[in-house]
Amino acid sequence: MSHSAGTINTGQMVIEQGTNAYSMFGGVYGAAWGIGWEMGRSISTTSGWQNLRDNKIVPGVGKVIDWFR
Known part of the structure; x- marks a missing residue:
């Protein structure tokens, strides 16, 4: 998936990058999340x-x- 190729939108890219950052720098919990x-x-x-x-x-x-309606 690539934002520049137009396969994901900006919101999806931000979520992906946030997940990548947490996976890399979140220690054991981040690794488990990733x-x-x-x-x-x-x-x-x-x-x-x-x-x-x-x-x-x-x-x-x-x-x-x-x-609930």
């Missing part, structure tokens, strides 16, 4: 996650929101 961030990025592109998100998580969140 590992989790990259694992989440890897998992979120799999078809299994996409199906789970679209068929279970999003409808479930919608039901919870409806409870």
Whole structure:
């Protein structure tokens, strides 16, 4: 992903750079954050996650929101 290539916007770039900085200079917690961030990025592109998100998580969140309406 690259901001200069137009694949991410400025807000996404700031979040990515903030995560990079915390991963580098945040000690053990920063390293753990960086590992989790990259694992989440890897998992979120799999078809299994996409199906789970679209068929279970999003409808479930919608039901919870409806409870509060």
